[in-house]
């Protein structure tokens with residue numbers, strides 16, 4: 001390794017970058033379609049419980065491990081454990097490549113929709129979704145989005161990632177709050193709040209929903225593949241990690257909740273609630289553009305543009321964290337320059353996105369593999385590593401947080417609660433995902 005390790009330039013800068021990683025398409029696209037599919041508020045409650053009990057301890061674990069090791073995932077497991085754990089770091093890098101490859105495709109759709117919104121959505125927009133989402137054009141927008149992501153990451157930790165987050169996150173917050181306020185003024189939107197905030201527990205008490213909620217909790221918080229670990233590796237020892245983890249999780253949950261307050265009243269106010277399909281893309285890419293088309297005129301254009309602009313911004317600050325895992329590993333392992341690592345790995349990942357750009361079926365299965373196998377599996381192994389293998393993680397976590405009293409609880413939950421919940425969830429998630437892969441392969 002050459003030279004000094006890069007550092008965040010300030011505490012708020014780090015927090016904004018971490019919140020930027022967490023807040024993204026997961027909070028707006030995934031959160032709203034899963035909530036629509038699984039009983040509104042009851043699903044939200046389950047997601048909340050899993051975020052606090054399982055996601056938050058893992059988030060803290062990643063930050064502690066990253067700060068302790070001062071290196072990217074592959075080295076971190078080697079330094080704080082043994083050779084046997086090195087493959088977990090490799091898995092994290094593979095997860096990063098996989099998630100970013102299709103995340104960039106979806107982000108590409110949002111870029112395109114922001115552009116179309118400005119020109120005004122037309123009434124047939126919903127019917128054209130499948131054409132727009134698949135094929136050469138979809139790849140083109142993916143390419144544009146990836147180029148932007150690569151350019152930011154090539155700018156460095158403080159000069160690229162932190163600077164982008166500091167600029168973009170306040171904009172995102174303004175957009176989301178403004179849209180939620182606007183949605184509150186719509187007549188007829190109250191049915192949307194009802195739908196969103198009234199619990200239907202009959203949907204929630206099945207194991208399948210638990211898998212979805214757990215996957216969502218991990219995806220939304222960016223845990224289970226070393227993104228937060230990598231961000232933690234640029235931290236000094238003066239950070240109160242428990243407090244900062246709590247802040248990051250709170251911001252992530254807050255934005256997801258706000259996104260629901262935008263999406264549901266909008267859809268219901270324009271009478272399109274029966275069009276909310278359960279598909280991966282339903283609420284966001286089919287129903288909402290139709291909503292903006294119905295609004296028509298300048299209002300429809302402006303609101304539609306601001307909505308998709310918020311998505312682009314959220315997606316960008318998340319995508320940079322995914323790429324950073326890969327780039328930071330390549331820099332640590334092969335001693336490449338940052339610019340070279342960012343462009344070479346970024347281009348490879350862009351190409352890896354070709355199948356997802358060409359077929360929604362492929363994209364859906366890659367999303368399942370990433371969430372159900374990589375993130376949940378990666379989280380399980382991480383809890384075992386920090387809970388059982390790493391030497392005295394409590395002492396490491398206590399640095400900068402001497403007076404915090406919850407470390408015992410944290411350790412116990414990493415050792416017992418988190419692994420037990422994850423094994424239970426994986427018991428359902430693994431066969432389901434393997435079935436989805438088999439279907440895709442046999443269906444051609």
Ligand code: TRP
Nearest residue numbers: 022024025026219220222227318
């Ligand atoms: N959390 C982001 C979102 O909600 C996506 C993301 C960024 C992510 N980095 C990650 C997901 C790392 C899993 C792991 O859109």
